[in-house]
Amino acid sequence: MLATPVSDRVLRPGWAGEPKWDGFRALVSVDAGQVVLRSRRGTEMGPAFPEAVAGAVQLPDATALDGELVVWDAAGRLAFEQLQNRLQRRGAGAARAADERPAHFVVFDLLRLSGTDATRWPYRRRRARARVRVRRPSTVRPVGAVPVDCPPRGRCARRPPMPTSCASG
Incomplete structure (x- = not known):
């Protein structure tokens, strides 16, 4: 939405x-243990943002979230240009960029939960369930509910x- x-x-x-x-709108889904991170237009973004994929592994299988990838600069401000610079990086370059300026997936909405279509649920229920699902150990930081x-x-x-x-x- x-x-x-x-x-x-x-x-x-x-x-x-x-x-x-100030980021990229994206969808993250977990199916059969595989995490897929796509732009709202369907472009695969996982290879450029391995830290967001790693953070999404914690989600229940057959779950999908709508959100936005963002990067903060050293001063704590959103840094869209740093996010843009990450799009073409893959492999070791993407891993280095993830260490230097990690991207975070900010969750807006829960679309599917453990195989159940959540889009017909009231907004408040989806938001409440999204918050519960993205709680994580302190070692996994890139997924959070807005x-x-x-x-x-x-x-x-x-x-x-x-x-x-x-x-x-």
């Missing part, structure tokens, strides 16, 4: 707001550091 940018942070009933990330920034109704409690996008559900 693609987000819709909004200028007013007052949300309609049934909508939730999330920060706007917090829902805004309450289901009314005005957001605080202004996020980035513009907000909203999704219905």
Whole structure:
């Protein structure tokens, strides 16, 4: 599901707001122990981001998540240009880049859980289950759930550091 940018942070009933990330929209799926990381247009991204693939191994089999790959710079800011530089790297070059500036897969939505299609579940249920599924040992860092920034109704409690996008559900 693609987000819709909004200028007013007052949300309609049934909508939730999330920060706007400066990364690549991606889908990660685990099937029969194999992790596939693809762009929203279907391009295979796993070889360029081995740390994200390694982090997704923890997910239950037959599970799929919608999210965004992001990289932070040394100052803790999102660094889209560093993410772009990673796209053509493979093998040892990708592993070096993962060590220097690891990518993180920020989870927006749970699409499938252990073979069950979750897309018909209410948004709140999918979000809650996605949060549980991406909890991980401290040694596995590249997968994490994005917090829902805004309450289901009314005005957001605080202004996020980035513009907000909203999704219905």
